[in-house]
Amino acid sequence: GEDVEQSLFLSVREGDSSVINCTYTDSSSTYLYWYKQEPGAGLQLLTYIFSNMDMKQDQRLTVLLNKKDKHLSLRIADTQTGDSAIYFCAEGENSGGYNKLIFGAGTRLAVHP
Amino acid sequence: NAGVTQTPKFQVLKTGQSMTLQCAQDMNHNSMYWYRQDPGMGLRLIYYSASEGTTDKGEVPNGYNVSRLNKREFSLRLESAAPSQTSVYFCASSDPPRNTEAFFGQGTRLTVV
Numbered sequence: 001g002e003d004v005e006q007s008l009f010l011s012v013r014e015g016d017s018s019v020i021n022c023t024y025t026d027s028s029s030t031y032l033y034w035y036k037q038e039p040g041a042g043l044q045l046l047t048y049i050f051s052n053m054d055m056k057q058d059q060r061l062t063v064l065l066n067k068k069d070k071h072l073s074l075r076i077a078d079t080q081t082g083d084s085a086i087y088f089c090a091e092g093e094n095s096g097g098y099n100k101l102i103f104g105a106g107t108r109l110a111v112h113p
Numbered sequence: 114n115a116g117v118t119q120t121p122k123f124q125v126l127k128t129g130q131s132m133t134l135q136c137a138q139d140m141n142h143n144s145m146y147w148y149r150q151d152p153g154m155g156l157r158l159i160y161y162s163a164s165e166g167t168t169d170k171g172e173v174p175n176g177y178n179v180s181r182l183n184k185r186e187f188s189l190r191l192e193s194a195a196p197s198q199t200s201v202y203f204c205a206s207s208d209p210p211r212n213t214e215a216f217f218g219q220g221t222r223l224t225v226v
Contacts, residue, residue, distance in 0.1 A: 042217035097163035098144045103155030
């Protein structure tokens with residue numbers, strides 16, 4: 001079945017870049033997502049990428065997709081303390097009527113001064 | 114905009130008790146979902162509803178029932194709660210194929226003792 005894996009913890013210094021990695025198994029996924037969860041809150045969509053794209057940039061966020069290796073990464077430039085959160089990678093099973101998400105376990109990003 | 118609203122935010126149940134988790138969205142989305150989040154794991158899909166009047170099982174449906182009451186509301190019922198159902202429950206909605214973004218509620222933290 002489908003599986004999404006990501007490392008569980010990342011610690012970076014404020015101002016550095018953060019890179020969070022993810023691997024997935026379902027090559028038929030149309031979309032791949034990055035969600036952010038702050039303590040006690042629901043999930044917030046950060047960005048997503050179509051499976052036929054290699055890269056997507058959105059302000060401080062850069063998503064890279066390697067379809068051959070089924071590897072997805074999220075780079076956060078100039079990481080700030082407000083970026084401390086759990087980041088979830090997810091692949092989407094989409095049809096016209098629904099989009100079911102399969103999530104990784106989440107990477108806890110800690111930003112220290 | 115309220116987005117996706119879940120009630121209650123916290124609940125403690127005794128084993129064998131029943132309860133219904135409520136979810137409502139005000140975005141006129143067709144699709145709604147229930148996920149559970151357990152420590153060290155990503156969110157897992159319990160049930161989803163692609164449109165009003167339809168419901169389907171997700172990855173972990175055992176021990177749960179759902180009702181899509183109308184387009185706005187999607188409830189999750191635990192008929193006989195078990196300690197293994199201690200989790201944080203998230204409701205989400207989306208409107209594919211126009212928009213693949215899933216919007217999440219704030220979550221319900223359920224403890225079964």
